[in-house]
Amino acid sequence: MSTTDFNGATKVAVVYYSGTGNVHKLATAAAEAAEKAGAETRLRRVPEYVNESLAPQFTEWTEAWAENAEAMKDVPTAGVDDLEWADVILLGSPGRFGLIAAPLKHFIDLAWPLNARRGLVNKVMSSFTSTGSQHGGQEGTILSLNNVFYHWGAIIVPPGVTDDIQMAPSNGNPYGVSSVSGRQAVPGRLAENVTEDNLAALAYQTRRMIEIATALRHGFAAAR
Known part of the structure; x- marks a missing residue:
């Protein structure tokens, strides 16, 4: 942990991309849980890299996408410096055919120089997702994110069972908390399918990460 400050509160960065609000709702719950656990917390959104809907022919989805963008506009955008700052990194992405959504993938690519100088080694990481259906690629999305963590030399802390x-x-994914958003995004009813149990599970996953990271920080300090 070359740049970690062993004194003070554990630093948590919740970095996410959200299209129609489900991942945004989950990310907000994670940040709130981190703050309640006494962590220094940054909630950061990854912005779109396009200015218009990718699917304007789907009118309701496009309206919901625009509504979510308005709801998130005051959340600071993520930077690679947020990853460098954090002891704990929690990434959230909707599933796209079992893969990471393109805006978050682009953000991850921007972290290559930080990874190249080993700036992400030994940080505690985990992830969460939301998909349109129960079998819509939740595990694939989480494992895609875990593959990134392997390359970074991170310590992966899943919620497990x-x-x-x-x-x-409405829970049950041991790899990372996952919600089922439903196949349709309806304006005025964003994230209504994210359950209270989903939010409670993500709060637990966040606290578990902080607990492990805090123990590791003290362990690394003692080893020095």
Whole structure:
């Protein structure tokens, strides 16, 4: 942990991309949980790299996309410096055919210089997602993010089946908390399918990451 400050609160960066609000709602819950746990917290959104909807022919989806963009406009945009600053990094992305959404993938690519100088080594990382259906690529999206963490030399801390909340009917993914957003995005009803159990599970996942990261920080300090 070459740049980690072993004194003070654990630093948590929740970095996410959200198209129609589901991942935004989950990310906000994670940031709130981190703050309640006493962590120094940054909630950061990854912006679109286009100025218009990618699917204007889907009118309701486009309206929901625009509504979500307005709802998120005051959330600071993510920078690679947020990754360098953090002890704990929690990435969130909707699933796109079992893969990371393109805006978040682009942001990850920007972190290549930081990775090249080993600036992400030994940071605690985990991820979460939301997909249109229960079998819409949740595990694939989480594992795609984990593949990034492997390259970065991170310490991956999944939620596992380590708390009862993981066994709630709308939860159950041990790799990273996942919600089912539904196949249709309806304006005025954003993120209504993100359940309270999803939010509670992500709060647990965040606290678990902080607990592990705090122990590691003290362990690394003692080793020095």
